Amino acid sequence: MRLTNLLKLWYVKSMRALVSGGAGFIGSRLALELEKNGAEVHVIDSFLSLNFNNLSLFKGPVIQHDLLDDWTSSGKWDVIFHQAAITDPRHESDEEVYEKNVRGFEKLLKLALQSQAKLIYASTAGLYGNGAVPMKEAQEKEVLTAYGRSKLKMDEIAESHFNQLHLVGLRYFNVFGPHEAHKGRPASMIYHLWKQMVSGQRPRLFKWGEQSRDFIYVKDVVRANLCAIHAPSGIYNVGTGVASTFNTVVRILNEVLGTSLEPDYFDMPYESKTYQHCTLADTSYAETGLNFKTEWDLKSAIFDYVKWLEKTEGSHL
Numbered sequence: 001m002r003l004t005n006l007l008k009l010w011y012v013k014s015m016r017a018l019v020s021g022g023a024g025f026i027g028s029r030l031a032l033e034l035e036k037n038g039a040e041v042h043v044i045d046s047f048l049s050l051n052f053n054n055l056s057l058f059k060g061p062v063i064q065h066d067l068l069d070d071w072t073s074s075g076k077w078d079v080i081f082h083q084a085a086i087t088d089p090r091h092e093s094d095e096e097v098y099e100k101n102v103r104g105f106e107k108l109l110k111l112a113l114q115s116q117a118k119l120i121y122a123s124t125a126g127l128y129g130n131g132a133v134p135m136k137e138a139q140e141k142e143v144l145t146a147y148g149r150s151k152l153k154m155d156e157i158a159e160s161h162f163n164q165l166h167l168v169g170l171r172y173f174n175v176f177g178p179h180e181a182h183k184g185r186p187a188s189m190i191y192h193l194w195k196q197m198v199s200g201q202r203p204r205l206f207k208w209g210e211q212s213r214d215f216i217y218v219k220d221v222v223r224a225n226l227c228a229i230h231a232p233s234g235i236y237n238v239g240t241g242v243a244s245t246f247n248t249v250v251r252i253l254n255e256v257l258g259t260s261l262e263p264d265y266f267d268m269p270y271e272s273k274t275y276q277h278c279t280l281a282d283t284s285y286a287e288t289g290l291n292f293k294t295e296w297d298l299k300s301a302i303f304d305y306v307k308w309l310e311k312t313e314g315s316h317l
């Protein structure tokens with residue numbers, strides 16, 4: 001193993017990390033990975049979905065609080081991973097989404113400045129709306145929701161602090177994988193389509209299933225967070241650089257499940273311009289700056305995920 005990799009491993013082993021949103025889908029995978037690598041990890045989460053299962057294997061302290069509540073942070077942090085957010089782009093209160101997401105970020109930014117900790121936070125590809133593809137970090141943003149607005153504001157705040165601390169924004173594309181079911185409607189299309197197909201239903205798609213997503217496996221997203229510990233301050237896309245259509249996902253799921261279910265197409269219920277028709281990351285900046293490249297392609301990731309789903313949510317047979 002190269003010396004730099006050994007030093008990176010040693011850094012994680014000796015670090016004290018706070019993971020906000022650590023009971024959620026991505027946060028819980030990240031908290032467990034950090035713990036597995038020897039870090040002292042604390043989680044803060046308000047448990048919005050009342051789901052306590054994601055942390056069943058986590059041994060560290062869990063602070064059950066809203067970030068905006070009065071809670072005390074114990075000791076000094078080396079790295080703060082900020083994953084907490086109201087993540088439903090169609091949440092009923094736009095004001096709440098914006099306020100909570102932006103204020104929560106500001107609170108952790110303040111804590112990072114006090115601690116001189118590194119701050120790594122989750123941004124979103126939702127910011128690119130229906131902009132040009134492949135989506136580049138610096139291109140004009142086209143925000144379609146209050147959720148997107150809140151993340152754009154976070155990115156703007158971050159940009160004005162790059163010279164004051166180690167601060168990295170990760171613009172996740174469409175993440176899927178184990179432990180996302182608690183999200184309900186905002187869980188990935190891959191999860192929803194699997195659920196329909198495993199129970200023998202035809203997969204329901206907006207006409208004609210050619211909308212596409214840069215689907216990224218959660219295991220790669222966790223790795224991107226680890227890369228961010230050693231990357232220069234900045235905002236990086238975290239995607240695969242490949243966009244796959246929903247029809248393709250159905251084809252792969254049919255292959256995994258041994259079924260031949262045809263999509264049941266229906267009219268899109270949203271106004272077309274408020275819906276993101278395609279997401280596709282330009283990954284060049286992440287490859288050079290973050291030193292990150294995905295390891296999972298869509299097909300092998302879906303196979304891995306379905307194996308896990310079958311073990312944990314019952315067999316499709």
Ligand SMILES: NC(=O)c1ccc[n+]([C@@H]2O[C@H](COP(=O)([O-])OP(=O)(O)OC[C@H]3O[C@@H](n4cnc5c(N)ncnc54)[C@H](O)[C@@H]3O)[C@@H](O)[C@H]2O)c1
Nearest residue numbers: 021024025026045046047048066067083084085122172175
């Ligand atoms: N999953 C994706 O495809 C995706 C894509 C782009 C960006 N992101 C971002 O990644 C991060 C993690 O998303 P996820 O998919 O794991 O969602 P998630 O909903 O599973 O996790 C978010 C967690 O944050 C917690 N939380 C929310 N507001 C909080 C607050 N004010 N104080 C404390 N805890 C709070 C929730 O209880 C939840 O456990 C989010 O910031 C999200 O915006 C996710």
